[in-house]
Amino acid sequence: MARDFLKTARFGAISYNATSSHGDRCIGVAALLRCPVSRLTDFYRCETTDIEGRRIEEIWGWSDDELEVVHDFAQWLFPLPEPSMYNPDAPRLSREDIAIFREDPTLQANVRKSLERILTFLGLVMTGSQVVEGPNFSERAAVVWHAPNHNWLRVTRILRSLMLLGLEQEAGALFRWLDATYSSRRYPITAETFAYWSEAVGR
Numbered sequence: 177m178a179r180d181f182l183k184t185a186r187f188g189a190i191s192y193n194a195t196s197s198h199g200d201r202c203i204g205v206a207a208l209l210r211c212p213v214s215r216l217t218d219f220y221r222c223e224t225t226d227i228e229g230r231r232i233e234e235i236w237g238w239s240d241d242e243l244e245v246v247h248d249f250a251q252w253l254f255p256l257p258e259p260s261m262y263n264p265d266a267p268r269l270s271r272e273d274i275a276i277f278r279e280d281p282t283l284q285a286n287v288r289k290s291l292e293r294i295l296t297f298l299g300l301v302m303t304g305s306q307v308v309e310g311p312n313f314s315e316r317a318a319v320v321w322h323a324p325n326h327n328w329l330r331v332t333r334i335l336r337s338l339m340l341l342g343l344e345q346e347a348g349a350l351f352r353w354l355d356a357t358y359s360s361r362r363y364p365i366t367a368e369t370f371a372y373w374s375e376a377v378g379r
Contacts, residue, residue, distance in 0.1 A: 214267035221282060222286070227266075230249070236293050240297050240319075244327075248263040254333050256269055256336060256340070277341040278341065284343070287338070287343055288343065291346055297316065297320075298320050299316030299317055299321070305345065306349055307349045307353040321357075322364075323364060324366070324369070332376050334347075335350060335377050339376065
């Protein structure tokens with residue numbers, strides 16, 4: 177995966193890039209400011225479904241196998257301002273969305289629920305201010321961590337989305353686990369992949 181970042185602007189603590197081969201195409205701040213409020217806030221308040229008719233509570237209840245094979249939910253649970261190359265129908269975060277998510281306690285709590293579910297899927301758990309290996313880590317590591325796979329792309333999305341939505345501490349906790357795991361060389365995480373994760377949290 178060739179890494180070709182062109183820095184164009186910054187929004188808060190997050191860099192927005194013109195191109196990125198490790199995820200979805202990025203847009204500049206000017207375009208971001210023109211994006212209308214999406215249906216994401218209603219979806220996250222459990223008041224509406226995604227475009228496939230699924231409520232967020234349903235996705236939270238999916239098995240790990242379902243989370244592995246379904247590829248159009250991550251853009252709803254961990255939204256970004258950029259259009260997704262994998263799910264072009266997914267809504268995009270607008271500036272207004274970001275402000276609402278960062279200020280609304282219900283939305284914050286539900287983003288944490290999404291994070292808790294995806295952490296379990298990754299074999300991890302949030303304990304206080306730390307992300308640590310969960311009781312199912314050995315089982316999940318065989319799927320998620322033993323070889324490069326699409327879940328490593330999801331991690332980039334998760335980190336960036338958490339930073340935008342106001343869960344910087346949680347993003348930092350996940351990144352610290354990733355940093356320690358990368359440094360340990362337990363799994364074949366490349367320098368390039370780790371660079372994307374670092375970029376996602378502004379490192």
